[in-house]
Amino acid sequence: MSGTAGPVTVVVLAIVALWYVSAAALNTPFQRDIYKRADRVNVPVSQLLTDTMFQERPVMPAPHQVIVEIWNTTVEKKITSKRSLIYHTGITLSSTLLGFLLGTALGILLAIGIVHSRVLDKSLMPWIISSQTIPILAIAPMIIVVLNAVGISGLLPKAMISTYLSFFPVAVGMVKGLRSPEVIHMDLMHTYSATRLQAFWKLRLPYAVPFLFTSMKIGMAASLVGAIVGELPTGAVAGLGARLLAGSYYGQTVQIWSALLMAAFLAGSLVALIGVIEKHTLKRMGMAG
Template identity: 75%
Template sequence: MAPERTSPISRLFAGKTGPVLVVVIAIIAIWYAGAVYLNAPFQMDTYKRGHIENVPVTQLVTDTLNQDRPVLPAPHQVAEEIWKTTVLKKITSKRSLIYHAGITLSSTLLGFIIGTVLGIVLAVGIVHSRVLDKSLMPWVISSQTIPILAIAPMIIVVLNAVGISGLLPKAFISTYLSFFPVTVGMVKGLRSPEILHLDLMRTYNASKGQVFWKLRFPYAVPYLFTSMKIAVAASLVGAIVGELPTGAVSGLGARLLSGSYYGQTVQIWSALIAASVMAAVLVALVGVVNGFVLKRMGMAR
């Protein structure tokens, strides 16, 4: 019996590509509709001040989607801005979006590395010490109740007072946001081995170090990478927030600030899109490393 043939569209929607495309198209359509709705009042006022009457709807929509300083820029305007500030600008140019993204990326990665190491160390201490579990874990959780916008200026001021400036203050803000998911994820992972397996290790007279490296840590690796995906995205948010109170002249946060100062909404949205793409790439890279490590450990095919 010959196998049934499926159409290309059926194969497309059988995987992840088709549904993702549908969502992207829907978002773009809603975006265009929102741009027309939000920008139309200003455009109508422009017609009124210019004594222009009986404007066709098509002309109104076209003018609304091509304003210099729209309330909500259209997707094609943001795409044009990204093209101009990436492909048509040298990477070393202060107007290059790649240049600013690189500045933000450096503090993001540094904060992510510090936060990951700190989270793992705290998790190991919490799991192996009842005193730390009772005293430290509540503080770890309560630390995230403080709004980052409130604490970021204090961190910047205090570190500048002791002579620490530049990359490290922004990295510390990223660390503040990224260590929490790693800590919680690792605590969950290190406590995930079954009691039967722990009892078996004790039966073999295994030391605490052997129990950790041969049982607890392998169980915790999937939890670690899952939490790292959250942490790297949070680290990027921290890096951008860290650039806002410093009046930075470089970085995606600086692009957001300058865009808000001069009413350049297209610039603001291009920086936001660049940040979202960077976050997606970083999360995907962590996922790739996750798959490689689990495969080497024999935990994935």
């Protein structure tokens, strides 16, 4: 328990237990209605719990139902099948990664401009912050419609929504990182007659690397949310967003929850990958990983 495996296991078991309790509480009234319509009375509690946990369209599916659905739509289906959850995950992953790369590049460029220009700092930073107050569900259809009007469709519109969400944490984190060098260190660079470019590469950027990786983890999660949201207003037929939409249309709650868990797993994997790269990079730079 002194490491990470023990506490994580305890938390996971607690979540699963709470999940089962919640599923039983939410699904039992519907199961009682089924018994009532079938004129079944005095049903044993054990039978009630069993039927509650295996409803075809439960209000809240039990964990084992979601696991079975994930197994059937991953292992039991070909990756190229449109019924495969891996296929839909790959569609969402492509727009997530493209949006994340564009958002990270945009955030870094904005941060560099803000740090080195007082005009951009006073004029641009408030607009960057204000942009995040607009609900993504309101702006996503606008982005899709505008880009479709100019003949741009497919992957890029969804990636642009991911870019919109992911650039903000990177920009804010990089601004903080580029401004983190101590005054005495900046004065030392001036003593050496270092140019702005030299001070950037040799002092500001190394200081900003830990901030960059931290903000990239947040940006990656936000990018995935943007990709899923981008699939909703387009009526997409592929992607995790399309699975969520189809599940809500036809009342397939098990399908909805399986797509949600797959999205959570995908986000966790991508963030963990950034963490591995961060540890390796900081180690190469002589910093504590």
